[in-house]
Amino acid sequence: MVFEGLADKLQQTFKKLRGRGKLSEADVNEAMREVRMALLEADVNFKVVKDFISRIKERAVGQEVMESLTPGQYVVKIVNDELTNLMGGTQSRITISSKPPTVVMLVGLQGAGKTTTAGKLAHYLKKQNKRPLLVAADIYRPAAIKQLEVLGEQLEIPVFSLGDRENPVTIAQKAIQRALAYANDIVIIDTAGRLHINEELMQELKSVKQAVKPHEILLVVDSMTGQDAVTVAENFNQQLGLDGVILTKLDGDARGGAALSIKAVTGCPIKFAGMGEKLDALEPFHPDRMASRILGMGDVLSLIEKA
Amino acid sequence: MLGFFDKLKTGLEKTRHTFTERIEQLITGHGKIDEELLDDLEAILLSADVGVKTTGKLMQNIKAAIKKNEIQTADQLKPFLQDQINSILTGGETDGGKDYPAPFIIMVVGVNGVGKTTTIGKLGHYYRQQGRKVLLAAADTFRAAAIDQLEIWAGRTGAELIKHSEGSDPAAVAFDAVQAAKARKADVLIVDTAGRLHTKSNLMDELKKIRRVIAREIPDAPQETLLVLDATTGQNAVNQARTFGDVVQVSGVVLTKLDGTAKGGVVIAVKEELGVPVRWIGIGEGMDDLRPFDAAEFAGALFADK
Ligand SMILES: Nc1nc2c(ncn2[C@@H]2O[C@H](COP(=O)(O)OP(=O)(O)OP(=O)(O)O)[C@@H](O)[C@H]2O)c(=O)[nH]1
Numbered sequence: 001m002v003f004e005g006l007a008d009k010l011q012q013t014f015k016k017l018r019g020r021g022k023l024s025e026a027d028v029n030e031a032m033r034e035v036r037m038a039l040l041e042a043d044v045n046f047k048v049v050k051d052f053i054s055r056i057k058e059r060a061v062g063q064e065v066m067e068s069l070t071p072g073q074y075v076v077k078i079v080n081d082e083l084t085n086l087m088g089g090t091q092s093r094i095t096i097s098s099k100p101p102t103v104v105m106l107v108g109l110q111g112a113g114k115t116t117t118a119g120k121l122a123h124y125l126k127k128q129n130k131r132p133l134l135v136a137a138d139i140y141r142p143a144a145i146k147q148l149e150v151l152g153e154q155l156e157i158p159v160f161s162l163g164d165r166e167n168p169v170t171i172a173q174k175a176i177q178r179a180l181a182y183a184n185d186i187v188i189i190d191t192a193g194r195l196h197i198n199e200e201l202m203q204e205l206k207s208v209k210q211a212v213k214p215h216e217i218l219l220v221v222d223s224m225t226g227q228d229a230v231t232v233a234e235n236f237n238q239q240l241g242l243d244g245v246i247l248t249k250l251d252g253d254a255r256g257g258a259a260l261s262i263k264a265v266t267g268c269p270i271k272f273a274g275m276g277e278k279l280d281a282l283e284p285f286h287p288d289r290m291a292s293r294i295l296g297m298g299d300v301l302s303l304i305e306k307a
Numbered sequence: 308m309l310g311f312f313d314k315l316k317t318g319l320e321k322t323r324h325t326f327t328e329r330i331e332q333l334i335t336g337h338g339k340i341d342e343e344l345l346d347d348l349e350a351i352l353l354s355a356d357v358g359v360k361t362t363g364k365l366m367q368n369i370k371a372a373i374k375k376n377e378i379q380t381a382d383q384l385k386p387f388l389q390d391q392i393n394s395i396l397t398g399g400e401t402d403g404g405k406d407y408p409a410p411f412i413i414m415v416v417g418v419n420g421v422g423k424t425t426t427i428g429k430l431g432h433y434y435r436q437q438g439r440k441v442l443l444a445a446a447d448t449f450r451a452a453a454i455d456q457l458e459i460w461a462g463r464t465g466a467e468l469i470k471h472s473e474g475s476d477p478a479a480v481a482f483d484a485v486q487a488a489k490a491r492k493a494d495v496l497i498v499d500t501a502g503r504l505h506t507k508s509n510l511m512d513e514l515k516k517i518r519r520v521i522a523r524e525i526p527d528a529p530q531e532t533l534l535v536l537d538a539t540t541g542q543n544a545v546n547q548a549r550t551f552g553d554v555v556q557v558s559g560v561v562l563t564k565l566d567g568t569a570k571g572g573v574v575i576a577v578k579e580e581l582g583v584p585v586r587w588i589g590i591g592e593g594m595d596d597l598r599p600f601d602a603a604e605f606a607g608a609l610f611a612d613k
């Protein structure tokens with residue numbers, strides 16, 4: 001992985017800061033320039049970056065530095081604290097309803113990884129002794145139903161489909177009936193990829209939501225997403241009311257600034273991370289690890305020791 | 308915490324609605340060039356995924372031009388910037404493969420979910436419209452139902468499909484497809500490949516092998532290797548272009564999903580840093596939603612409100 005840069009640059013800046021008791025505005029500004037660069041290169045939304053930086057400045061300027069830390073170490077500590085805070089502190093999970101079936105609906109842009117994630121999530125829950133049912137509600141994309149059926153077969157998990165002639169609302173409703181009849185305690189609905197600005201298709205999701213009242217509506221987001229992540233997430237959230245986010249394709253070298261942007265504008269927790277194409281490559285999301293990944297600092301604490 | 312979110316939300320709201328308006332006002336009002344105006348321009352570039360480095364360069368050029376009095380009023384800023392972006396992106400437009408002897412072989416590569424298979428459907432349609440005989444090769448034998456997906460596209464466009472079963476060797480599919488293209492005198496052969504992250508060296512080796520097999524059968528082939536980039540992608544696209552370029556000599560980019568609100572500004576960095584031109588853009592999921600790339604139009608759209 002190529003997370004070069006920020007740590008070294010900050011070390012350089014901090015060398016100059018060393019040996020002063022109080023953080024002056026000039027000191028902090030210089031350090032913040034590097035932090036800003038790093039965040040933008042990691043695809044954190046520029047507006048989020050701006051607000052984030054000004055918050056850190058507010059906290060840092062004029063601060064007495066603790067005995068045990070150099071001024072540089074202190075700035076790193078503040079950055080890391082704020083970032084971890086913003087990422088959501090601790091990890092969160094999906095809510096299992098006391099009255100089964102728990103209904104989970106996956107939504108998102110085209111190609112984000114919804115169908116694959118539906119399979120992964122079903123597998124994950126099956127390992128916890130749940131009895132998931134996968135629902136093929138993407139009636140548009142060529143071979144989308146077949147794709148989910150293939151995954152279901154590989155996982156030995158049932159897939160409910162009515163072909164591509166019935167509408168998603170009917171499909172979802174009948175799927176719940178089938179889950180009740182066969183004692184499936186989790187229903188995972190795969191929906192077609194759509195643009196957040198496509199009113200007709202967003203309305204379709206609202207109708208599905210109204211018909212089956214999902215316990216969890218999860219936005220699936222590609223971790224390589226750039227500046228537009230906030231607009232997309234904000235739109236989906238406003239129209240559907242999201243319960244959480246799943247970040248996919250984190251097995252690559254994308255720094256994943258989208259995670260921070262989305263968390264900052266929607267407040268929705270990120271619940272899982274997709275770490276590969278294989279069906280067991282789904283992990284609970286760790287906000288603190290993501291914070292240091294975005295900053296490209298590896299282990300921030302060890303940096304503090306070195307600074 | 309919540310206060311911060313709220314503030315941010317309204318902040319973004321405001322940004323979206325007033326950016327271009329404000330710039331437009333300032334510019335058409337022949338306003339003075341001030342620090343704030345330059346900041347706003349920088350913000351437009353950053354928000355279009357142009358990236359810190361390339362944005363920095365563009366802003367430096369602007370400042371230099373202001374110093375040299377090449378830019379004197381605010382209304383000259385936007386045309387200057389647009390012109391710069393246009394000249395970075397110009398060169399390498401597609402000629403649709405007119406000059407190549409048949410079969411013209413196009414290999415399509417990229418990370419997961421960017422729109423490779425759909426683009427192949429659209430390209431197949433484009434060439435079929437020109438009355439050419441088109442063959443599609445289903446060399447994504449990995450992803451669930453990838454072959455079925457391409458088969459549906461072949462059916463829609465009237466292209467022929469070469470496929471093996473799921474899980475078989477993609478290089479073998481490519482080999483058969485080249486043989487078939489020769490035997491059936493196809494004009495165009497388009498090879499679909501499985502999505503893969505550029506960081507996975509074993510999968511990148513597999514891609515190299517597919518290319519080698521094609522080149523062994525027809526020396527100049529594949530005459531075109533298209534890297535598909537999703538317009539929603541941020542700075543990682545530069546890494547993608549670099550690595551795919553190193554491994555399979557990418558000759559051009561297809562920028563998909565430009566029908567969304569993302570601007571795809573990262574292709575400016577890709578062209579500037581790596582010299583890889585954009586050939587086509589994708590603007591929807593239908594078979595007609597493919598256009599030859601137009602640098603001037605793209606540069607203009609970066610500054611337009613959607
Ligand atoms: N490397 C990697 N690939 C992933 C991950 N999740 C999904 N993919 C791949 O991303 C591509 C798109 O995944 P899909 O599940 O088809 O995406 P989708 O959101 O259902 O797509 P549409 O239904 O067309 O909108 C496939 O090639 C998947 O194998 C992940 O965590 N890591």
Ligand SMILES: Nc1nc2c(ncn2[C@@H]2O[C@H](COP(=O)(O)OP(=O)(O)OP(=O)(O)O)[C@@H](O)[C@H]2O)c(=O)[nH]1
Nearest residue numbers: 110111419420421422423424425502564589590591
């Ligand atoms: N809105 C929009 N959607 C697109 C465009 N191009 C492709 N898509 C959609 O993006 C999703 C993924 O497209 P695919 O063609 O399956 O992508 P791929 O790169 O072949 O995916 P893998 O083979 O899984 O790596 C599908 O839902 C397509 O319909 C485009 O230009 N605009």
Ligand SMILES: [Mg+2]
Nearest residue numbers: 114115138144
């Ligand atoms: Mg899908």
Ligand SMILES: [Mg+2]
Nearest residue numbers: 423424447453
């Ligand atoms: Mg494909």
